[in-house]
Amino acid sequence: MILTNKVAVVTGAGRGLGLAYARALAAAGAAVVVNDVDAEAAAAAVREIAGAGGRAVAEVSAVGGTQAAEALVARAVEDFGRLDVMVTNAGVLRDRVLWKMTDEDFDTVVEVHLRGTFTCARAAANRMREQGGGGRIIVAGSPAGQRGNFGQTNYAAAKAGIAAMVRTWSMELAKAGITANAVIPVAATAMTKTMPAFAPHIEALEQHGVPLPDALRKGEGFGTPEDVAPLVVFLASDAAAGVTGQCVGIGGDKLALWSHPREVSVAYADGGWSAEAIAAAWPVSVGRAPETVGL
Numbered sequence: 001m002i003l004t005n006k007v008a009v010v011t012g013a014g015r016g017l018g019l020a021y022a023r024a025l026a027a028a029g030a031a032v033v034v035n036d037v038d039a040e041a042a043a044a045a046v047r048e049i050a051g052a053g054g055r056a057v058a059e060v061s062a063v064g065g066t067q068a069a070e071a072l073v074a075r076a077v078e079d080f081g082r083l084d085v086m087v088t089n090a091g092v093l094r095d096r097v098l099w100k101m102t103d104e105d106f107d108t109v110v111e112v113h114l115r116g117t118f119t120c121a122r123a124a125a126n127r128m129r130e131q132g133g134g135g136r137i138i139v140a141g142s143p144a145g146q147r148g149n150f151g152q153t154n155y156a157a158a159k160a161g162i163a164a165m166v167r168t169w170s171m172e173l174a175k176a177g178i179t180a181n182a183v184i185p186v187a188a189t190a191m192t193k194t195m196p197a198f199a200p201h202i203e204a205l206e207q208h209g210v211p212l213p214d215a216l217r218k219g220e221g222f223g224t225p226e227d228v229a230p231l232v233v234f235l236a237s238d239a240a241a242g243v244t245g246q247c248v249g250i251g252g253d254k255l256a257l258w259s260h261p262r263e264v265s266v267a268y269a270d271g272g273w274s275a276e277a278i279a280a281a282w283p284v285s286v287g288r289a290p291e292t293v294g295l
Contacts, residue, residue: 001230001237004029007080008236009072011063011120012090014041016189017140020225021087021232026054028233031080035072035090037062055080063090064111069119073127085136085236086124088117093191095151106154113140113158118165121180125173134177136236139166141182141247146258148293163247167260170245179244181235184258185228186221186251188212198222212252221254231255264291 008025012018014036022032026049034049034056036042042058049056059075061068076083092112094105121137128135144152145159162182169180186192188202204210205224216222231250234240249256267285269277281287 001028001233001239003085003233003236006030006084006236007033007076007082008085008087009033009035009059009076009083009120009124010087010089011035011072011116014038014045017185017187017225017228018087018089019045020229021089022056023049023052023054024226024229024233025085025087025236026056027052028237030085030236031055031076033057033059033072033076033079035059035061035063037090062112063088063116063120065115066119066123069116069123072120073123077127082131083124083127083135084133085138086120087232087236088120088137088139090116091140093152094154096153097151098153101153109154110158113155114161117162121165121169125169125176125178128178129173129176134179134241136240137166137169137173137178137180138232138235139180139182141166141184141258143184143186143249143295146184146247147295149295163258166247167245174244177241179235179240181240181243181245182247183228183231183235184247184249184256185225186249186254187223187225187228189225192222214253217252218254221249221251221256223252227252265289 008030010018010022013022013034022034022045026032034042034045039060042060046056046058057079059072061071073083094109096105117139124137139162141163142159144156145163148156166180166182192198193202201212228250247258249258265286267281
């Protein structure tokens, strides 16, 4: 897992998962462009990486639009000469149930997560194709995007869209040797700290250094950001050259591969289906074991 001579951009890298990714990539030898909307957090991350012997620079911007994405790629090229790895981690939450979610709630989350992933991946792909030698696009998915989550119409939709984009990019970028994969993390972050089941354990970890119990690390696949970071290093490495178009889950002691959407039950009717025929067939054929939803 040696990334010497590789250059990576990590968005939302001032804290949490993004910071863990930036640290791990730098520790493996990569030069890292640390992006965050919080200038102080980005600068602190760069100081920490440099203090550990790594190479990093800060690029402060709000991910979403094309200008910010292209500036991130330009910074990598200007400071380190190339771009090999784009990690899109930046995100925000605006949780509301459907009937209370505003246009602004929806648009803000989609702008940062979905559009920000698209613009950063596009800018990275353009540079990687131009310089040759392949590359790695590693994006942030979520269990909410795989299964839905109460109160997260915007977030779940964005994350589901990201998974679909990864599958598409894996085909479009294959000829250029560029892989595209989604990490599906489950970790102690500011977001999961709001969940009652996880909150007391995260608080005990942060305030008293109490390790997460096996019931979480193994039973729920729930761990720390540092548990997730090795997957990003692997996907950025030459060892993962043949891994693309995948949604890979990781958390605590658990590593998993998420399935792609596919038909799980099929029925046929000569001449096609009437509404009445569907109603009669549903409970005894395709609808006999409906898919579950939620986390």
